[in-house]
Amino acid sequence: MIGFTLNTRPVTVDAAPETSLLHALRGPLGLLATRFGCGAEACGACMVLLDGEPTNSCTLPLARVAGRQVVTVEGLGTPEAPHPVQAALLELQAGQCGYCLSGIQIAAAALLARNPAPERAEIAEALAGNLCRCGAHNRILHAIEAAGAAMRRAA
């Protein structure tokens, strides 16, 4: 049994300690927003916040998660109460297939938490570990700028 905090709630998982966090999330924990893209830390589709830091969950063994705080897309917001990044992505229709957007939401939320007024280059830097194959990059960059602006207005 490995215990950690998932989207502010304590959870325990009955799985081998070397099981990846991604498998635990999509398997026994039943949270499907975190996605598999490569299993090799090359795409960012599987990103979660681990103690607030964007982290690829595909290669992260459960043993290293024990006792820590994990936030997934489900923990960022909901359709009724979206995170500013989610609201802005929808507002700007920033996505085509949308498969990459989970990891991107996570990376963007972490960026805006420490810098709500990032430049385009800083956003691109924060998304250095995220790939998008559909070419939705510009809309995503604009949406994260807009999300930052919304957060500054709300603050």
Added chain:
Amino acid sequence: MTVPVLPQSLRDNPRPAQWIGFVPGKRVRLATGKVELGQGVLTALAQIAAEELAVDPARIDVVSGETGVTPEEGFTAGSQSIEASGGAIRLVAAELRARFLAAAALRLNCAPAALDIDDGTVLQDGAATALDYWSLAGAVDFEAPATGTVPPRAPGQFRYIGRPLPRRDLPGKLFGGGFIHDLRPEPLRHARSLHRPWPGAALGPLDEAAIARAAGGAVRLIRLGDFAAVLAETEALADRALEAAEARARWSGGTPRPAVPSEPLALLGAEHAERVLEVPAGRADAAASVGRVGARYLRACLAHASIGPSVALARWEDGRLEVLTHSQGVGMLRLALAQALGIAAEAVSVQHRPGAGCYGHNGADDVALDAALVAREAPGHWVRVQWTRAQEMSVVPFGSPMVVDLAAEVDAAGRPVSWEMTVTSGTHGQRPGHNGRTNLLAAEALPGATPTPPAPDVPDAAGFGGLRNAIALYDLPAQRITHHLVARPRMRTSSMRGLGAHGNVFALEGFIDELALRAGEDPLAYRLSLLSDPRGRRVLETVAAMSGWAGRPRGGEGVGWGIAFSRYKNRAAYVALVAEIAVEQAIALRRVWCAVDAGLVINPDGAANQVEGGVIQAASWTVGEEVRVGPEGVETAGWEHYPILRFAEVPEVAVRFVGDATDPPLGLGEVALGPTAAAIGNALADALGVRVREMPLSRERIAAVLLG
């Protein structure tokens, strides 16, 4: 009276009942054979139906891609969905609305002209009546074939068409779930498959017990000839079992593996079928030749590299097979599965579920057969197979390498007086059913399977494969175009976004640029001097104005501007594009401007999104992508070895639509690929003063050309 030419989709599926139904709860059911690939097509199709039916788009539920349920419309490919399915829906909905108005007029004992419909409710002289689509549905004929004679609404009357409606599927995908990857029907088992690393390879013995021990759980090994799969209760266990099986798999024999470098010609091989296309002169061969110009352009082999891997779910029960897939063509997949499994097509049902971005014939169909084969060994269970990243980028069909040779004789004014082009390429069409074969990967590995014969290319009538966009739209002398369809490329090739257009437009528009420079003329002015098509001229002139082409910086300094033009498939949307780049050792993409004439645009925001995405993807292909093949198979089976454009590397993209809303809508999902490649290539030549004619326009290629 002229008989209207109906869209193929409507000729194949003429009954309104096949497309539209009115269901309790004041909902409208819209059925289409086209599927959502991340391109937003279902939103646009719903928009068209909403317009012609005069109902709020929010009332419409779309059913898409289900064999036996939705209209059979072939593949969702070739930028055809809005023209084919959208064209059919527009006519069917307009006609149904007229049938409802006629039925209402009978009930109300008035002339149909006194009636209108607002959000599904019948209005008489502008006032709501008790009648609506739902109460009247029983009195209306949904079976009599649509005639296409009821004119759809005109642009001035539009309520929904032309408005930027948000995508219906995006929220579900943003907050989690929404993909085929996320389906968990019970009882569920997870499988992973093993595929030949090269064609014809034989798989040595595998020990189920050893694999299970290494994986640390109960694992079933399924062997069918040279195909194998591992089946387990959880995904984590299936992954470990695959790793154990792959480590133990010994492959031998098969086609000789190329110990060659990955240059397009070496990958293609020499054996080919030749044919010649003569295109009549677009202008008289007025003057005598004063010289001959020739150049060879190359395109590398390209991978789809979708962010999500291919997935399928299958269930076998009582001799019936159910399949969930993200294939682009459920009807063709159904036939191919039946053929591969040796069962009747009636025993197979195939339903589409959204996958990650799809840019052509990827692994979706192959993995569906994997799942079906395993499901047949585990009846009663849903079997879910997911490919690994390495499989996704090695055993899938690729976009073929291409070699394009161009030659022209020019007159004293620098205008061509002869024109020859030779395109050498593998096939761009090897989808299930093409050539009568299943073309499913595992089918060839099954016991007793015969090797696939060389595939033909996409038919000319479908817009050509290797020759897509090989015919130049300029006012040229007679064009002599030779196609070398390579018989046995070293890798599997099939349809990838734009097919031959990416390589051909890169070459054609690069060559036109060379001719312009040779004539000492501005590349835009030179193009306009050879282009009488008014829609072509308009996109070129628009993009010049958008980008400030006339005032662009001159004289190198590491900055380059390039322009390019094409009309996709010579019959879809017109595109002109300007790229601004900076070059030190490698290309830094700065800005792209793009003018598009796609006729009537159904959803401007969705359309812009498609074009923007096409520009970025093509930029990625053009500057950095190349599949490499070595003695052990594909060497670029992961993004570490096959980098795609990153957030810090993308150019800003401005798109403007300049079409006329009275022109029919033209497909635009693939229109930007070729012009993007060409504009970047031309910008690079502008910046360097020498031309790099081989994609990818990588640091290494640039260095090689600069060193001469």
